[in-house]
Amino acid sequence: MRFLLDNWYLILTALVSGGLLLWPVIRGGAGGGGGVSTAEAVRLINREKGVLIDVREPAEFAAGHAVGARNVPLSQIEAATNLPANKALPLLVLCATGARAGRAVALLKKRGYENTQVVAGGLAAWREANLPTETAA
Template structure:
């Protein structure tokens, strides 16, 4: 039996192995991107702890749609502290379109001394999928 006939005779096992490995890798990637608050946990944080929603999208994205009551502070402006609550104990829920920029912003906000900062897992997409209110500027 040659190696080429082995591959030809067992191609379906090779495809299954590659496919299952790809699915496992995809789940790991999704799990890493999905860290943070669920939309329902974010709503509880806003309602019970008076958290402020900070949307770190660019102004054009923010104008196209954002969580009701969110304040727009683009990711590039986070380091300046402009537009952020002066009380660094104010709880913050940070969101963007998908959650990637929010995670970066959370790290930056913690460096600035904000104590209770959480990213919204899945961003505005997850917020909309949870049928939570969205407004346009």
């Protein structure tokens, strides 16, 4: 007990540093897992038949989107009919920067799509990784 009283500042430092190390895990767990990298998204698409879902509005989607992405705007996601029938397939949700995608993941999980993840950084990260994009004709 004497040790604890004499070294309270060391114990406090250890607790604070542990908390700071755990913070990303705690924060990511509440918001859909923090997202997968673009490289992991491509792996899921190629090896596990993952489906890329772009939740931006149609005008944004038409201006440029990841090749092969399906446009399901966030405002329509609860009633969308163009989602895969197989709810076990990985769904990789993408928006401009990742903010809307987090909300979309929560809505998709409510619909039974448990294998759903945000593509971290959104379309900006996709482009930064030099992955293919296209515009609507």
